[in-house]
Amino acid sequence: MLILSIESTCDETCAALVEDGRIVHVNVTYSQIAEHNKTGGVVPEVAARRHAEAITQVLEEALKQYGEKIGVLKNVKGNENDGNEEIGKESMKKIMEGIDAIAVAQGPGLLGCLMVGNNAASALSLMWEKPLIPVHHIEGHLYASWLREKDDERAGGDGDGDGDDGGDGDDGGDGDNREVEFPMLILTVSGGHNQLFLMEGHGKYKLLGETLDDAAGEAFDKVARMLGLGYPGGPEIQRIAANGNEANGFKPGDPFKYELPRAMMKNEHADEFNFSFSGLKTAMRTLILNLKVKGSNEFDQALPDVAASFEYTVCDTLLKKLRKAAELHGPKEIHIAGGVSANLRLRKMLEHTFASKGPKSDKGKPREIEIHYPALKFCTDNAAMLGSVAYFRYIADPEKYSTWENSVPNVGLKFH
Numbered sequence: 001m002l003i004l005s006i007e008s009t010c011d012e013t014c015a016a017l018v019e020d021g022r023i024v025h026v027n028v029t030y031s032q033i034a035e036h037n038k039t040g041g042v043v044p045e046v047a048a049r050r051h052a053e054a055i056t057q058v059l060e061e062a063l064k065q066y067g068e069k070i071g072v073l074k075n076v077k078g079n080e081n082d083g084n085e086e087i088g089k090e091s092m093k094k095i096m097e098g099i100d101a102i103a104v105a106q107g108p109g110l111l112g113c114l115m116v117g118n119n120a121a122s123a124l125s126l127m128w129e130k131p132l133i134p135v136h137h138i139e140g141h142l143y144a145s146w147l148r149e150k151d152d153e154r155a156g157g158d159g160d161g162d163g164d165d166g167g168d169g170d171d172g173g174d175g176d177n178r179e180v181e182f183p184m185l186i187l188t189v190s191g192g193h194n195q196l197f198l199m200e201g202h203g204k205y206k207l208l209g210e211t212l213d214d215a216a217g218e219a220f221d222k223v224a225r226m227l228g229l230g231y232p233g234g235p236e237i238q239r240i241a242a243n244g245n246e247a248n249g250f251k252p253g254d255p256f257k258y259e260l261p262r263a264m265m266k267n268e269h270a271d272e273f274n275f276s277f278s279g280l281k282t283a284m285r286t287l288i289l290n291l292k293v294k295g296s297n298e299f300d301q302a303l304p305d306v307a308a309s310f311e312y313t314v315c316d317t318l319l320k321k322l323r324k325a326a327e328l329h330g331p332k333e334i335h336i337a338g339g340v341s342a343n344l345r346l347r348k349m350l351e352h353t354f355a356s357k358g359p360k361s362d363k364g365k366p367r368e369i370e371i372h373y374p375a376l377k378f379c380t381d382n383a384a385m386l387g388s389v390a391y392f393r394y395i396a397d398p399e400k401y402s403t404w405e406n407s408v409p410n411v412g413l414k415f416h
């Protein structure tokens, strides 16, 4: 089953073609990052306008790439007139006929942005008379580590979860052919979301905990801004923590240099799975102000240590909670998803947390837990992940999506 999926919840306009929920034929992402870098964050109205400008081109590009792949269009990538061929009526008809359904991220997201993707999806569904499958954006992130690309034997990365993948800025996921095993624990860590789910089957989730204030990615973005680094903050903090800067002789930052607060870890909070990063943000603010008082040279020298300590503290907080949840629920697999799951320190620490020690079963035997994370291109917002969810939704209840009249975009979608 081939699904054309559309994502426009925040600052990426995306379209993808995914087969049977796992095989990514085409994945087109138009990122607005450069635009939002100017303002240090996403301005909703600006984002909505960029979506409106980009959606047709992104869809056209996705359909064109797919047309090339199946031989309907002659332009194979790399040809001198690559991208110049118009999709004629006949070619479009052939491409369209191969598509079984349209999926779209229905929410949550910025309303103006959502409307662009949802309107485009509804229009195609109506015009082509294909079912429209609305998908929850976060549910998409949960499925991201199951994806693999059509042309790759695997999605890339060695899939051993040792966190050494992706150093080349390319991949790091493990979308192999194996069947996933339930129950699994999934930690979503993105700019807007920070949740811990126990997933017991397709579409069956228990929300174990979530952030009470900022999501981990948001904390990365805000702290990067305080440090005078660019947007998005996560990769910037990772870069300076790993490589240092001129002022410190390009030495990697020391993650243990500054002891920073970890919220919701003690007393009555020790056994729950909610997160809070606003206290850490305030502590960072104080630390940065204190360092700045000492002079800009002092501050520049300290910057890699500050970045590394912050990065370590966020990762440590997330993983302590994840480990506790694993001890309690004994999952067969652990997945991390969302933009922050691209973080290399998080991946390394995740591997370390579960590799040697492994949570113990009731009888004290180590449990086998598989660790998975998405290929880097599927960590941040993308449409392929939506195509995966939509497939499993559809095969579970095809009747529900049998006509387009049933599907009315409704951004107030509730999580299960």
Ligand code: ADP
Residues within 6 Å of the ligand: 010, 011, 189, 190, 191, 192, 193, 216, 217, 218, 220, 221, 232, 233, 234, 235, 238, 338, 339, 340, 341, 342, 343, 344, 379, 380, 381
């Ligand atoms: P959202 O759409 O909710 O903002 P995304 O899944 O698009 O989330 O992820 C974007 C977030 O991921 C940003 O907050 C960004 O700083 C963070 N991020 C991206 N790469 C990294 C990284 N290497 N380390 C830490 N955070 C990262």
Ligand code: MG
Residues within 6 Å of the ligand: 010, 011, 012, 191, 380, 381
């Ligand atoms: Mg995003």
